[in-house]
Amino acid sequence: MSSLKVDNITGRGSTGFTGSVKSEGGNTTTDLQQGLCKAWINFTGLTTTAERDSFNISGLTDDGTGKTDITITSNMGNANYAGSSYNNAHAGAAKTNFGNDFGGGFGNRATDSFGVTSYSSAYIDSYNNDVLILGDLA
């Protein structure tokens, strides 16, 4: 067995360290950076619109009933990122509080922010909102 003891490894190129890892099947490699979620948030859209927990999110702004603007701490490289969102389309926290005709999703997307909506027959502030972003960091 060989061992190397170092404190610092410096990349030779201008892009620094870039990572890829071998796939589960062992037949290919996958890009580590591209596979990472770049931002996520769990928040309530009720009157005090507030996050419960998040990553790479700097703030929330109530943009009206059922509409929330979310700002990103470390910006994305472009506005073409992918996102996934869930909301319960209901103001209640109980298991039975669910808008069965729920809808909504993403509004405008920018490198430093994005909007999400919650809808059930009309825009509605939802108790449960979960959003994640995948794409290129700036």
Place this chain on the structure above:
Amino acid sequence: MSTVILDTITGKSTATTITIGSTPVVSASANSMTIRGEGSAQTSIQQGLAKAWANTSGDGTPAIDDSFNNASVTDNGTGNQTFAFTNNMSNSNYCCNTGVLETGFVICMQILGQATSNTQIKTHDVAGTSSADSDGKNYSNNGDLA
């Protein structure tokens, strides 16, 4: 291009810490691994990783087709299933996203509950506004592991 072939790289000053540039990328400390993103910004590896996911099939009796950190799925009744984790989350405020597979009718998903040890998901028939089994369910959780 230079290549070093070896079995183990160990931090010289601290055995469990190695820095690339000025950024610690290997560390025994919690939530301490970062990687440069597509541009120049650094991003957390731990926070970017999905901590659990599963893909299930089975209209009435669910079966796990593939998963990560998902120990089991329990059928609680029509459309209602609990996905238990192998390694628990540290709190219930994680970000859960879902997807549904159903070819027969329009269906939507409800997250019934988020606990540190499991996520409970239910499917509904939109037209009938009632609980309904789906052909399959998907979920993924991002958040903090215990």
